[in-house]
Amino acid sequence: MSKTNSNMDAITKPLATLGRSVLFFGQILAAIRPDLKLLRATLAQVYFIGARSLVIIMICGFFVGMVLTLQSYVELSKFGATDSVGTVLALSLFRELGPVLTALLFSGRAGTSIAAEIGLMKATEQLSAMELMAIDPVKRVVVPRFIAGVISLPLLSMLFTLLALAGGATYAINIMGIDSGIFWGNMVSSVEFQSDFMMSFWKSLAFGIIASFIAVFSGYFTTPTGDGIGRATTQTVVVSAVVVLIVDFLITVLMTWT
Amino acid sequence: MPDDLIKLTNLSFAWGEKVILKDINLNIPRGSVVAIMGPSGVGKTTVLRLITGQLLPTKGTVEVDGMCVSSMNHKNLYKMRRNIGVLLQNGALFTDLDVFENVAVPVREHTNLPEALIRRLVLIKLQAVGLRGAVDLMPSELSGGMARRVALARASVLDPSLMLYDEPLAGLDPIGASTILRLIRDTNDAMGMTSVVITHSVEDMMELADYAYIIASQSIVGQGTPEQLRENTDPRVVQFLNGEIDGPVPFHYPASDIHQDLLG
Ligand SMILES: Nc1ncnc2c1ncn2[C@@H]1O[C@H](COP(=O)(O)OP(=O)(O)OP(=O)(O)O)[C@@H](O)[C@H]1O
Ligand SMILES: [Mg+2]
Helix, strand or coil: CHHHHHHHHHHHHHHHHHHHHHHHHHHHHHHCCCCHHHHHHHHHHHHHHHHHHHHHHHHHHHHHHHHHHHHHHHHHHHCCCHHHHHHHHHHHHHHHHHHHHHHHHHHHHHHHHHHHHHHHHHHCCHHHHHHHCCCCHHHHHHHHHHHHHHHHHHHHHHHHHHHHHHHHHHHHHHHCCCCHHHHHHHHHHHCCHHHHHHHHHHHHHHHHHHHHHHHHHHHHCCCCCHHHHHHHHHHHHHHHHHHHHHHHHHHHHHHHHC | CCCEEEEEEEEEEEECCEEEEEEEEEEEECCCEEEEECCCCCCHHHHHHHHCCCCCCCEEEEEECCEEHHHCCHHHHHHHHCCEEEECCCCCCCCCCCHHHHHHHHHHHHCCCCHHHHHHHHHHHHHHCCCHHHCCCCHHHCCHHHHHHHHHHHHCCCCCCEEEEECCCCCCCHHHHHHHHHHHHHHHHHHCCEEEEECCCHHHHHHHCCEEEEEECCEEEEEECHHHHHHCCCHHHHHHHHCCCCCCCCCCCCCCCHHHHHHC
16 A cells, blocks of 8 residues: 555655646746835845855856866867867857856855745744735745846856856966967857857846746745755755756757757 | 624634544634633644634634635735734744844834834834843844744734734743733733633633633633633543643543553
8 A cells, every 4th residue: 555655656746846836936926016125125135145156156167167278278289279269168158057057056055045044934933924914925035035046147147157258268378378369359259149148148047047946945845844944955956956957958959949 | 792703613623634623613702812721732823823814624614803714815814914913832033133123024014104103113012022122132132032022012013903822921931921911911901902812821811811712632621701610610621720630631642552652
C-alpha cells in the first residue's frame, strides 16, 4: 500500500506544486496595482537586492571576463586569430554568460535571502498577523520583492557584462598586449544590437521572472519551521538553476531560428 | 435574549482525518467579554481562526455580525477583518519595524491620517500598555511579555468593534497581568466593544469574563457565567476548574500505551 502511495505521490506532488505555482503567479499578477506604497516598497527592495548582490556580481563579472579572454586567446592563437578575442568575449557574454551567470548568482544571493525572509515571516506568524489586520501579504510582502527581482536582474546582468568586458579588456590589452583599437573595434563591429544585445535583455528579463518567482514561492509556501526554511532556501537555488538553464536553451532556440 | 455578534452553529473542524472540533454551538453576545477555556491543544486558537475566516469549518457555519464568514469573498473578508483586532498567541510583531511602526501599521494601511495624529494615536495606545518608553526599540529587543503588550496595542489601535485575545496574559508578571486584565475590561465597556479572551487561567476568567465556554475533547463541556460554572457539577468542568490531575479530561495527547511504547 505504501509503495503505490509513494508512486502516486511522485506524480501528484509535482503536479500539485505546479498547479499551486500557476495559481500563485496569477495571484501575484492580480495584486499588482499602480500605487505609491507599492512603488516605495518595490524601490526599497531594489535597493536591498542591489546592496546584497552588487559586489559579488562585479567581482565575478571581472574574473569571468579575464578567464574567458585567457581561454579563447589560447585557442585562437592556434589559428592566428587572436584579434577576434574581443568578439568571442562579447558574444559569449551577451548571448549566454551574462544573463545565465547573473541569474545563478542572483538566486544564490538575493533569491535565498528573499525566500528565507518570507519563510521566517510565515513561521513567526507575521504573514498571518497581516491577514488578520486586513493587509494582504501577497500584495505587501510578495509583490514588491517579486517586481524588484524582475527589475534588478536585467540591471545586474548588464553590470556583470560590463565588468566582464572590462576584465577581458584589461587582460587582453594590458597583459597579452593586443592592440586596444583592434580589440574594441572587432568587438563593436561584430556585436549586433538586435540579435545579441536584445537576446541578453530578453533572457535576463525571463530569468528575473523565474528566479524571483521561485524565491517568493519557496518562501511563501515553506513549512513554517527552521528546517522548512532551510529547505526553502536550498530549493530556491536548485530549482532556479535548473529552470533557468532549461529556459535559456528554449529562448536560444527560439531566437536563433526565427 | 441578547443580540449575538458571533455565532458558531453546529460547527465541526478537522485537520485531514484528525477531528479537532465536533458540533460546536457557541454564541458571543454583543458588548460582552467572553472567555474560551480548555486544555492545551484542544482547539482554542482554531476557534479564533475560524471566527476570522483564516480556517474554514468542515461542517456548520460561522457568523459574524449576521454574515456568514465561510462564504465571504476575499474582499468582504478583508472588510470584516478591519473591524476585528486580534492578539495572536506569540504577538507576531513585524521584526523589520520598530515598536512605533509596528503599532502604526494598521493606521497607515487603513486611514489617511496625518503623521502628527498617527503619532498621538500610537503613543496613547503604547501608554495604555505601559510601553510608551519603548517606542524606539526593535522587536528583538523586547521581552516576551513586552512584545505581547506591543501586539496588544497594535491590535487595538484602530478601536475595532471586536477584539480577539489569544492568551493575553501568558508570560506577564502579576502587575502586568492585572493591568492588561483591567485594560481589556475597560476598553470593552468604554468603547462598546465585544471581546473574546482565550485563556488557561481559571482565576483570570473568573475575574474578567461575563460568560465562559470550556472546550474539552472536541466539544463544549461547560458554559455559563463564572458563578454558574462554579456551581457546575459536570466532572469535566470540575476537574478543569480545580486543575485536578485525575478525571475525565486527559492531559496527554492521544497516544498508544506507554508500557508498550517504552518497553517495545
Ligand atoms: N497545521 C496543522 N496541521 C495539523 N494539525 C494541526 C495544525 N495546526 C494545529 N493542529 C492541531 O490542532 C489542534 C488544536 O490546535 P490549537 O492551536 O487550536 O490548540 P489550542 O487550544 O490553541 O492550544 P494551546 O492552548 O496550547 O495554544 C492541536 O491538537 C494541533 O495538533
Ligand atoms: Mg492556542
